[in-house]
Amino acid sequence: MTTANSVAGPKGLSLHQQRQRAAFWFLAPMLIALFCVAAWPLLRTVWFSFTDTSLNDLNGGKWIGFDNYLKIRTLESGKVIYRGTLVDPAWWNAVWNTVRFSVVSVVCETVIGLIIALVLNAEFKGRGLVRAAILIPWAIPTIVSAKMWAWMLNDQYGIINDIGMNLGLLTEKVAWTANTDTAMYAVLMVDIWKTAPFMALLCLAGLQMVPRDIYEAAKIDGINPVKVFFKITLPLIRPALMVAVIFRMLDALRVFDLIYVLTPNSAATKTMSVISRENLIDFDKFAYGSAQSTLLFAILAVFVALYIWLGKVDLSGESGK
């Protein structure tokens, strides 16, 4: 700072201060836009969750404190009852569904994505074409792929049942999305189909950063390929992999469209987003739904914080290269 101060510019500002000021003005439009589309709706939702607002009158809500989250009432008989989202079994069922969905889908997508990336990283003819082709599931809008899969999984006309029956894998047609035992698997399958290519792409980017000469050295030393993968490839692409997993985790925890379109609206597949939307819009419980949305945000934040802390993920990109 002392050196910067010695080259004071116009208006008595140091070069460093001038730069900071310029940077601020360049960033301002972006910050304003972010505030409008991200911070403001978020804060407003948090505010709604502490009121008794209804969707018919958005500005008429009164402050009711934490009642939407947890309300303890003592009845005249002396019995104490608990109400609110935090003791709502439907909410915790949705949380459990979401967490289960997220963990299974992200783990499968990472493994499959990594395998695809390793294949695509190899030199072969037509690699560019294959790379482009593999991204198609990711490029299709979720709503379209959900509808498409809904037809493919249809119990009467669906191609999946048809193939299964013809190959003798199924003895009778299965109602994939209607049956509560298989509905979650159907959702997981479609989600993995859709997002594994995205993981593959991120992993591939990581793989291409690994210097080729390390592999050559390993080859000369005659180290077996499995060991090469675990000792060289995996540690080197770990930073890219960790970031990719965060992206997917954030996405998976707020899953909505796929489940809403693909499955009947049953407790077996309802996620946090689905249940909070239901309260916000379908039911006359806007504030209660806001409380659930706020909790969804809090759970997401906790997940990411834990992950960054436990995985020592470096999101700033500053630590030792």
Add this chain to the structure above:
Amino acid sequence: MSFGFKGRALRSAAVAAMVAASGSPVLADEIFYVSGAVGNAVENFVNLVKPWEEATGHKVTLVPMPASTSDQFGQYRLWLAAGATDIDLYQTDVIWAPQLADHFVDLTEVAKDLAPTHFPSIIESQTVAGKLVALPIFTDAPALYYRKDLLEKYGVAVPKTWDELTVAAQTVQDGERAAGKGDFWGFVWQGNAYEGLTCNALEWVKSFGGGQIVEPDGTISINNENAAKALDTVKGWVGTISPEGVLAYQEEEARGVWQTGNAAFMRNWPYAYGLGNGADSAVKDLFGVTTLPVGGEGNTSAATLGGWNVAVSKYSQHQEAAISLAMYLAGPEAQKQRAINESNLPTIVALYDDADIAASQPIIPQWKDVFLNAVPRPSAPTLGKYNEVSAKFWSAVHETLSGNGTAAENLELLEADLTELKGEAW
């Protein structure tokens, strides 16, 4: 909203130019009408409003929505809460009036001559605190569709009770499957967890003498033996006479199985009658309809009262044109055309004796009997909480049919939930 903004501007410019050229002083408005779309709804709508467009010089565009009423409601509620000016008219379900009343124009005054020609009960359902929220354009009451040819082939009578239906469906299904139609099913209905399941289940419960979930005076009556018996009966159908996938079916999925000739019975609304007799239907002229079966001796058949209405948005900038269209759609001319083309039931009493309708849709005069057995969903006693009551009910039914808990257990839980939801009063 993004749709057709440019097109809208261009078209209104074109219309304005035409009007100017013809020297007419009428100012043409372009108005937007939003409605769920099943079957041929979009094409039919264009033909339906053509006379009105020609008479007034206005132009109306249909904004089609998904077929699920629950999905439509969510979207409409959002638009209305935001005071959206893009939509001028909403086609509303019979149960929505109490929940959306604040956002619609009062039509009492303009419809004072038209309203008395409709069924009084329907007009009443659309009146909230003295305000006529929407005008009825057609009513709906489901019926049992049956394959005349197949019942004859297997010597089965048209079932009067649900038990008879179970046996009949099984007989036909076994016979057809033995004859090589492996995908044939006895009975299809709507079992997805949505408003339609509430309609189906209300019919089962009511026709078994199990009440109507919440009675008109507000008492919660659902936890009773008859209701449990009704659900147990239905549970027995899933995977036997009805495909397991029926638990994800809405109206159109059921119609898909039926109209391709793969079901002996179907529970559906009148719209499926006209489509089932269409040129591309595999069951054309092969089926009949009757009232839904009853649970047993001494019970009466029940059909859930459905029906659609048209409401004018308070936020519309073309209210005059919108009200004129609403009056046209609810009037005798449009209702008659709807009845003939789409087998929609009129809400104007006199149309049931209309010779043209009787000639082209002979079923409509008969439907008067179905309509007389119609039970309303408990939207009137439960007011703003209706959607939640309905969602809790359909969830309990869906759980039972999926095999998560017995009917008795789930209904007991449902009663507890509803009591809590009710609180001091609905």
